[in-house]
Amino acid sequence: MLSLQPTLDFPHFTPDNHRITSPKTPEYNCIGWAAGETDRFWWPAHHPDAYWPPNIPRTPTVDAFIAAFATKGYAVCENGNLEVGYEKVVLYVNQDGPTHMARQLPDGKWTSKLGRSFDIEHSDPSVVNGSAYGWVSTYLRRKIVENLSVSIESSV
Amino acid sequence: MSITAQRAYQRYFGGNEWTGESSSPVTDYFVGTEDDEYRNAVEVNPRVAAALLELDVAPFLTAEHMRVHEALAAHKHNFVTISAELHKQLAAIDVFEQAANIKRWSAGLTWWASASNPYYLCEAKKAARPVSFKAAKSAQAVADIEPRSLEETFANLTDEWKGATEFSSSMTDIVMHPAYQRIIGLGPKVIPLVLRDLEVNGGHWFAALGALTGANPVDDEDAGRHRRMREAWLNWGREQELI
Numbered sequence: 001m002l003s004l005q006p007t008l009d010f011p012h013f014t015p016d017n018h019r020i021t022s023p024k025t026p027e028y029n030c031i032g033w034a035a036g037e038t039d040r041f042w043w044p045a046h047h048p049d050a051y052w053p054p055n056i057p058r059t060p061t062v063d064a065f066i067a068a069f070a071t072k073g074y075a076v077c078e079n080g081n082l083e084v085g086y087e088k089v090v091l092y093v094n095q096d097g098p099t100h101m102a103r104q105l106p107d108g109k110w111t112s113k114l115g116r117s118f119d120i121e122h123s124d125p126s127v128v129n130g131s132a133y134g135w136v137s138t139y140l141r142r143k144i145v146e147n148l149s150v151s152i153e154s155s156v
Numbered sequence: 157m158s159i160t161a162q163r164a165y166q167r168y169f170g171g172n173e174w175t176g177e178s179s180s181p182v183t184d185y186f187v188g189t190e191d192d193e194y195r196n197a198v199e200v201n202p203r204v205a206a207a208l209l210e211l212d213v214a215p216f217l218t219a220e221h222m223r224v225h226e227a228l229a230a231h232k233h234n235f236v237t238i239s240a241e242l243h244k245q246l247a248a249i250d251v252f253e254q255a256a257n258i259k260r261w262s263a264g265l266t267w268w269a270s271a272s273n274p275y276y277l278c279e280a281k282k283a284a285r286p287v288s289f290k291a292a293k294s295a296q297a298v299a300d301i302e303p304r305s306l307e308e309t310f311a312n313l314t315d316e317w318k319g320a321t322e323f324s325s326s327m328t329d330i331v332m333h334p335a336y337q338r339i340i341g342l343g344p345k346v347i348p349l350v351l352r353d354l355e356v357n358g359g360h361w362f363a364a365l366g367a368l369t370g371a372n373p374v375d376d377e378d379a380g381r382h383r384r385m386r387e388a389w390l391n392w393g394r395e396q397e398l399i
Contacts, residue, residue: 009323025358026358026359026360026382027358027381027382027383028382029325030325031325032380039381039382039383040380040381040382041325041327041360041380041381041382042380043325043326043328045327045328048362048366048374048376048378048379048380048385049331049360049362049363049379049380049385050327050379050380051379051381052380060326060328099324099325099326100325101325113325114322114323115322115323115324115325116318116321116322116323116324116360117322117323132324133323
């Protein structure tokens, strides 16, 4: 299992708490990855190099990120615990504002795209805390639509 | 801070908020400017203004140039742009290499900003009169400290930029990194190298290409789609016979 060495950027890395799950690629970033897109680089910049949902403030603030993910059906929630019927993402910040996002996997682990580098799977959100991404700020969740449609069909 | 800068600073922060209806503190400061373009020039972020003002009348020269970028990078989304009139004036300046750098710097900032984010930088007005003794000295200083080949300089800056921003998802941090801005400052002669690196290694070269060329071959709907943007720029480069 490939993993990364702990560094100043990621001081909490250990061989047991994460693994690399993809090659490096610049084609998407952590925000796009959290949003479920692997062909688009999300960032609230006035810049054709980055995508941001229409009509959402293009400012790197927590509120703007919450609003952007609201367009995907997410709303703020209390924690990153695994909840049946919901999928979650988490926003990281440092002293300057948002830096990173991760997405919860169905088994309760988390997946992060590290900038232009690898995707990794990590055991909990705090694994990527450090000077690169700061710390966990906000959890968001949305109902898993596929399950909802299945349950509706079942009930019919 | 010089007396001139102090005066400007006081005018910025003297509580006289500009309404856009009449002469602003900014236009007052730039004595002799009557054109409407500069009536629309206003700095919105005091910290950035202060950082630029401290540079006084030669903020665009080499080390000072980098300080500007660092100041801007430190303040993230408080971007600046300059007026069309300033572009005209800059376009008329071709005496020194530094003037060319100023033009590229200005183009980069303007390209970065958008019409929906109209932060105007009045201080850039000063760039309209940069042909000075300082500029000549700075041009010589650049020649003295950068004897390496263009390819070597580009490779070193590229390595520095990619290494420093590898884990960053912030497009702001990526394109405002000092090494990236220095690559833009190398001028049009670096365009083939940028295109070649984009072709071979990928990466977020689009802001640099936009600043260096003034072109934008990317469809709006492809914003953020690296693969399509890359293809659009490479096709543009082939059409221009740059690669």
